[in-house]
Amino acid sequence: MKRAVIVGAGIAGLATALRLGQDGWHTLVVERAPARRSSGYLVNLLGAGYDAAERIGLLPALSDRQLGLFTTVLVRADGRPKFTVPSAIAEAALGKRTMSVFRGDLETALYEAVRDRTEVRFGTTVASVDQDADGVRVLLSDGTTADADLLIGADGVHSATRTAAFGSGHRVDLPYVVAAFPLVHPVAGVPESSATTFIGPGRTAAIVNLGPQRSSAFFTYRCADPGSDLRRGPVDALSATFGDLGAGVPDAIRHLEKDPADAYFDSVSQVVMPRWSAGRIVLLGDAAWCVTLFAGHGAALALAGADQLGAALRRHDDNIPAALAEWEAGLRPEVTKRQALARRGMHQYAPPSQFHVWMNDLAIRAITLPGVRGLVRRGIERTSR
Known part of the structure; x- marks a missing residue:
């Protein structure tokens, strides 16, 4: 044996x-x-x-x-929606042989x-x-x-x-920090069976609300000194970087305060x-x-x-x-x-500038167009083989 x-x-x-x-x-x-x-x-x-x-x-x-699949709402910093990407878009893009867990x-x-x-x-x-x-x-x-x-x-x-x-010497450290953690209870400001996502210069915050025990938060941001933020801990670092946002972000950070050890919080490396x-x-x-x-x-x-x-x-x-x-x-x-x-x-x-945010928005909006969905699906199928 x-x-x-x-x-x-x-x-x-x-x-x-x-x-x-x-x-x-x-x-x-x-x-x-x-x-x-x-x-x-x-x-x-x-x-x-x-x-x-x-x-x-x-x-x-x-x-x-x-x-399963869910609706994604792109939001502004104060939580007001920009536009919605229906779950059918993800279904059309990803196809049948996929699973999210x-x-x-x-x-x-x-x-x-x-x-x-x-x-x-x-x-x-x-x-x-x-x-x-x-x-x-x-x-x-x-x-x-x-x-x-x-x-x-x-x-x-x-x-x-x-x-x-x-x-x-094989690890390539990048100037970004990422945090992700479960939410036992959904936070306020995020509709059920959906995710709200804020993308701004240098940072992204996403809150997924799929019900109790099925919700989570994801944050990433550009950081000149990731090691310093890691020493501060996830609550202080995320509060300093995302404390001005709405759309469930404040509640998510307050949730994290109860058990900071629950978070995956690390610098980004390849x-x-x-x-x-x-x-x-x-x-x-x-x-x-x-x-x-x-x-x-x-x-x-x-x-x-x-x-x-x-x-x-x-x-x-x-x-x-x-x-x-x-x-x-x-x-x-x-x-x-x-x-x-x-x-x-x-x-x-983590778009470098507001112009890049605007270009990202255009690209995401384009995916919602019926004629583009098939192209996206075929592109994903090619890159997934």
Whole structure:
């Protein structure tokens, strides 16, 4: 029986454990956090990500958790609406093979699918790694040692596995901060089954109201010194940057004050590496290729990466280096494309000027025109393959 140690119990790590377990691998997942974490931002599964979720058997578990489509209202700073993008526009653009869920629900579905097939150790890190042509030995922070055929680093954009195996310097930090958190109760000023979105120079705020336990807030903004804002914490930083807005934003920030630890709050970075593997150590997900939230395909790429890694390992059986090389060659073009799209997308989420805001508004309004919807759908289908 082949064995793998997987570092990280997020989407990438759990999906990899599930996929390898389906081929008979024995997997051990170690996670630095003391318990499972969840965050409330919305992720879209489409293209290769949707296909992967289907192949590894996740769709039935996600069917009750999917959020469906909703109306989006673009608003001014005081909350007055500019124009509305009906849910039918998203349906026409995205097509049938797509699903929107909260990240925490996706992680829960993965965890429930894999918990009886793998060992998960929370509050555990990798202390040291030794590898040779025949295997890898991993010393864990709890004092135990695990011998494996493969070590998989799926521990996110700040990956300790990446630093230990490949050195530093692969993370490209960008001058933006992002925050996302669930809303137990919908906030005032946002109609039910809709989202209100404010896009202004250098910042975006979006509040999604899909009912109790199904609502969330998302913020991103350009920041000259992200580290300083991260030290201030999400409540102070978001209050200073978005405190002048209406449309549910004040209530959302007050909600966050009750439990700031509930927020995903971080600087924005991409990870750019010449190789994702070295011998029997491989990186996957944000640890290898973080595309940022601006790309909108992070969860989909994590699922697709896990599924395709499993398929490559099955094809090559005992030749792990050959499997990793084939896997990377097949996936890297899609990652490169998504990272480039994310860099362009920064101007959509944090427009440099009011002129760029106006141009964004024109582009969004154009999507609502009947003749444009088909073009958008075909463009999304092409970029999702």
